[in-house]
Amino acid sequence: MTARIAILLGILAVAVAVAIAAAPRTEGAEQRVARIAAELRCPVCQGLSVADSSSDTAREMRSVIQQRVAQGRGDDEIRAEFRRAYGDWILLSPPLLDPRGAVWLLPLVVIAAGALAVASRVGHPVSPTPTPEQLALLRRRASTEEAVE
Amino acid sequence: MSWADLGGGVLRAALPLAVWGAFASGYAARARDGRMLASARWSALGALGLVAAASLSMVGALLSHDFSIRYVALNNARETPAYFSAISLWASLEGSILLWTTVLAGAVAFVAWRGTRGLPRLASTALAVLFVMLSFFLVLVVTPAADPFVRIDPAPLNGRGPNPLLQDHWLMGLHPPLLYLGYVLFSIPFAYAVASLILGEGGDRWIVATRRSALVAWALLGVGIVAGAWWSYAVLGWGGYWAWDPVENAAIMPWLVATAYLHSVMVEEKRRMLRTWNIALVIGAFSLTILGTFLTRSGVVNSVHSFTQSAIGPLLLGYLTAVLAFSVGLLLWRAPRLADPGPVGTPLSREAVFLFQNVLFVAATLTVMLGTLYPLAVEAISGDQVSIGSPYFDRVEVPIGLALLFLMGVGPQLPWHGASRSTLERQFAAPVLAAAGGAILAVLIGLRGPAPVLGFALAAFVIATVVQEVQRGIRARRTLHGEASWAAFVNLFRRSGRRYGGYVVHVGIATMALAIVMSQAQAVQAEATLAPGGSMQVAGRTIVFERFRDVIEPRREQVVAELRVVDGSGSGPLAAALTYYPNATGAIGSPGIRSSAGDDVYVILAAYDARSRAWATIQVKVIPLVSWLWIGGAIVGLGAIIAALPTPKRREQLAPIAVGASSAAGAK
Numbered sequence: 001m002t003a004r005i006a007i008l009l010g011i012l013a014v015a016v017a018v019a020i021a022a023a024p025r026t027e028g029a030e031q032r033v034a035r036i037a038a039e040l041r042c043p044v045c046q047g048l049s050v051a052d053s054s055s056d057t058a059r060e061m062r063s064v065i066q067q068r069v070a071q072g073r074g075d076d077e078i079r080a081e082f083r084r085a086y087g088d089w090i091l092l093s094p095p096l097l098d099p100r101g102a103v104w105l106l107p108l109v110v111i112a113a114g115a116l117a118v119a120s121r122v123g124h125p126v127s128p129t130p131t132p133e134q135l136a137l138l139r140r141r142a143s144t145e146e147a148v149e
Numbered sequence: 150m151s152w153a154d155l156g157g158g159v160l161r162a163a164l165p166l167a168v169w170g171a172f173a174s175g176y177a178a179r180a181r182d183g184r185m186l187a188s189a190r191w192s193a194l195g196a197l198g199l200v201a202a203a204s205l206s207m208v209g210a211l212l213s214h215d216f217s218i219r220y221v222a223l224n225n226a227r228e229t230p231a232y233f234s235a236i237s238l239w240a241s242l243e244g245s246i247l248l249w250t251t252v253l254a255g256a257v258a259f260v261a262w263r264g265t266r267g268l269p270r271l272a273s274t275a276l277a278v279l280f281v282m283l284s285f286f287l288v289l290v291v292t293p294a295a296d297p298f299v300r301i302d303p304a305p306l307n308g309r310g311p312n313p314l315l316q317d318h319w320l321m322g323l324h325p326p327l328l329y330l331g332y333v334l335f336s337i338p339f340a341y342a343v344a345s346l347i348l349g350e351g352g353d354r355w356i357v358a359t360r361r362s363a364l365v366a367w368a369l370l371g372v373g374i375v376a377g378a379w380w381s382y383a384v385l386g387w388g389g390y391w392a393w394d395p396v397e398n399a400a401i402m403p404w405l406v407a408t409a410y411l412h413s414v415m416v417e418e419k420r421r422m423l424r425t426w427n428i429a430l431v432i433g434a435f436s437l438t439i440l441g442t443f444l445t446r447s448g449v450v451n452s453v454h455s456f457t458q459s460a461i462g463p464l465l466l467g468y469l470t471a472v473l474a475f476s477v478g479l480l481l482w483r484a485p486r487l488a489d490p491g492p493v494g495t496p497l498s499r500e501a502v503f504l505f506q507n508v509l510f511v512a513a514t515l516t517v518m519l520g521t522l523y524p525l526a527v528e529a530i531s532g533d534q535v536s537i538g539s540p541y542f543d544r545v546e547v548p549i550g551l552a553l554l555f556l557m558g559v560g561p562q563l564p565w566h567g568a569s570r571s572t573l574e575r576q577f578a579a580p581v582l583a584a585a586g587g588a589i590l591a592v593l594i595g596l597r598g599p600a601p602v603l604g605f606a607l608a609a610f611v612i613a614t615v616v617q618e619v620q621r622g623i624r625a626r627r628t629l630h631g632e633a634s635w636a637a638f639v640n641l642f643r644r645s646g647r648r649y650g651g652y653v654v655h656v657g658i659a660t661m662a663l664a665i666v667m668s669q670a671q672a673v674q675a676e677a678t679l680a681p682g683g684s685m686q687v688a689g690r691t692i693v694f695e696r697f698r699d700v701i702e703p704r705r706e707q708v709v710a711e712l713r714v715v716d717g718s719g720s721g722p723l724a725a726a727l728t729y730y731p732n733a734t735g736a737i738g739s740p741g742i743r744s745s746a747g748d749d750v751y752v753i754l755a756a757y758d759a760r761s762r763a764w765a766t767i768q769v770k771v772i773p774l775v776s777w778l779w780i781g782g783a784i785v786g787l788g789a790i791i792a793a794l795p796t797p798k799r800r801e802q803l804a805p806i807a808v809g810a811s812s813a814a815g816a817k
Contacts, residue, residue: 002578003574003575003577003578004574006578006579006581006582007574007577007578007581009582009585010578010581010582010584010585011581011585013585013588013589014581014584014585014588014603014606017585017588017589017591017592017602017606018588018599018602018603018606020592021591021592021596021597021598021599021601021602022598022599025597038539038540039540041536041538046394047392047393047394047395047538048387048392049538049539049540052387052388052389052392053387054386054387054738054753054755054768056756059755087533087534088533088534088535088536089533089534089535089536090536091535091536092536092537092538092539092540092541093536093537093538093540093541093544094535094537094541100527100535103519103520103523103537103541104541104545106515106516106519107512107513107515107516107545107549110508110511110512110515110516111508111509111512111549114507114508114509114511114512115505115508117508118501118504118505118508119496121504122495122496122498122501122504
């Protein structure tokens with residue numbers, strides 16, 4: 001009984017901690033610049049984001065983002081500007097609501113299908129004694145394994 | 150005789166031996182012919198000797214700067230230090246394939262001499278499969294596109310020198326060979342699985358026979374990946390260690406599938422289930438190692454690892470297709486013999502957790518694969534260029550990773566077949582309270598967002614389950630064997646190494662999870678342009694830019710910014726540099742790193758006044774707990790060693806088949 005209470009309290013504490021941490025906060029200009037820069041590809045690097053790269057191009061792009069944020073432009077507006085200049089390639093991940101956003105679906109589909117497949121096999125009690133079919137199968141297998149060697 | 154004659158000659162001589170070995174071991178398996186098996190064994194040893202001699206010839210050519218060999222001329226220079234000359238064996242495509250072939254020849258020789266003792270037919274068949282694979286690589290390595298010993302005439306007076314990124318850090322001597330060993334050793338479980346299918350065996354003898362090689366391959370690949378992350382952190386100068394670069398993805402995919410496999414084979418051993426699934430996982434892990442080689446060595450993707458465009462791409466793609474067609478075809482043909490005997494236990498059984506874990510690992514792998522291949526597919530179909538990078542992978546893989554951490558804590562606590570509710574409550578009380586402690590701590594130190602807080606909670610949960618399991622094991626040994634606490638502790642790891650070594654691995658992964666959360670969420674960075682003598686403040690530390698120092702060496706020139714880090718506990722020197730190599734157009738950044746258990750101070754020389762050395766732009770990152778990522782990787786390796794070491798005296802017994810069928814084991 002005490003164990004059950006401890007578990008419930010523990011889960012409650014984790015839930016409260018996650019809720020506190022997930023509470024929306026106002027984002028400072030610096031954090032906004034960093035977030036937008038992290039979603040853009042550094043055009044002269046190999047797979048690094050504008051936020052991660054220390055190349056000159058990335059620094060210039062960061063200062064452009066900084067100016068746009070200071071001018072009060074929206075996220076989408078800033079992204080669209082880079083998209084016009086460099087093409088879709090500049091976005092490090094395809095937008096969700098886009099024909100190419102299908103790439104976001106696959107992980108969900110795989111997990112859902114796999115979980116269903118597992119769930120369909122789980123939950124049956126296991127019989128403590130072998131059924132006649134199981135015994136026959138085991139005997140057959142034992143004899144083939146002997147034959148193999 | 151020149152190195153080229155020697156190396157090229159022995160390399161070509163190995164092919165007939167490998168082909169003969171494939172024939173001899175196949176025949177030995179069919180006709181149970183001991184003389185043919187002996188012949189296959191000696192062929193394996195001979196092939197290994199020849200290929201190793203070829204590799205050593207290349208090392209000799211590199212060390213003696215023999216620029217009459219094209220590979221040496223392109224990857225070495227007179228100024229290259231001996232260490233970097235020797236490891237230039239894997240600095241480029243041809244040498245890498247040669248190293249790969251050498252490791253594969255080693256795997257063949259290992260199976261020929263060690264594996265064929267216990268299970269002659271299964272092992273001989275597996276040996277034939279391995280010889281066929283070796284033959285492919287021996288053909289590949291002498292095709293003009295991949296031949297390491299092609300000459301250049303006239304020989305240049307000096308070579309071009311190795312890729313600058315590869316001659317900057319000692320870790321380059323460790324990361325690639327570990328990865329190759331890991332990659333290639335997966336061939337052994339694969340070959341046994343295929344052999345088991347060819348012979349039509351329904352049992353899990355192939356799993357028992359390759360348990361250790363699968364574990365060792367998994368561990369080497371894992372430690373190799375962590376070493377690569379470390380190298381990237383120490384050399385590439387962006388303060389990160391993982392960029393979801395196509396080659397990182399290529400390495401992590403087989404590792405993920407192999408992790409799923411290491412767990413699901415336990416279900417097969419204990420419950421005689423998942424036979425088809427386990428073979429499919431081995432085929433998957435092995436095919437992904439070839440896919441990785443194809444992606445990185447054919448130049449289809451851009452990455453820090455891809456060498457020049459190469460004609461071996463189609464050959465590797467053909468090999469991958471052949472491997473997949475052959476092994477999947479075999480599996481489908483034999484699937485009826487591999488039918489599972491019964492249903493899984495309750496949702497609260499260990500086998501059910503393993504199955505859900507498998508689903509998550511496969512989903513994680515397919516996501517990485519999709520993200521890596523999708524841009525290629527879009528470009529091939531529509532000609533458009535799109536990117537899939539960190540934002541995508543982070544958003545998808547982080548939740549999967551958290552779910553896996555959760556299962557990692559739950560799995561070891563659940564018994565096979567299922568458990569009663571009251572047992573579960575007793576077992577989970579302490580770990581759940583630890584998770585609560587982790588979550589509260591995360592909030593108190595200022596972590597924001599659900600994922601970091603859950604990461605802390607789940608890492609604490611996993612570590613608590615392991616502590617509890619070890620305590621329980623010690624108690625059990627004290628009562629059963631009357632051992633003292635410390636002796637019981639040591640014996641847990643020596644006598645039940647597979648289980649408790651696995652728990653050590655879990656602790657290593659939880660440690661890495663904490664390090665990843667902290668280094669990603671709590672890193673602080675700042676940038677300032679300073680004159681010599683100037684200073685900046687970052688995260689409670691003062692960084693003083695003391696002076697410039699120009700270093701001129703025969704092989705490179707460096708502009709070094711000498712810095713000093715001052716914090717509460719004292720001060721220490723640190724240097725960030727830009728390095729110019731004659732064979733590179735731009736400067737290579739060499740970051741300065743001051744590591745401690747709490748955090749790393751990471752400094753980059755971003756720009757400087759080239760004319761009068763009047764100013765330098767210094768970027769500073771303070772990255773908490775990042776060194777625990779490498780320590781966590783070492784703990785994973787340690788756990789794998791504990792799990793792979795043979796149990797003293799008593800040999801591990803096979804678990805009895807499924808449900809009390811000791812008669813079956815007796816009948817054998």
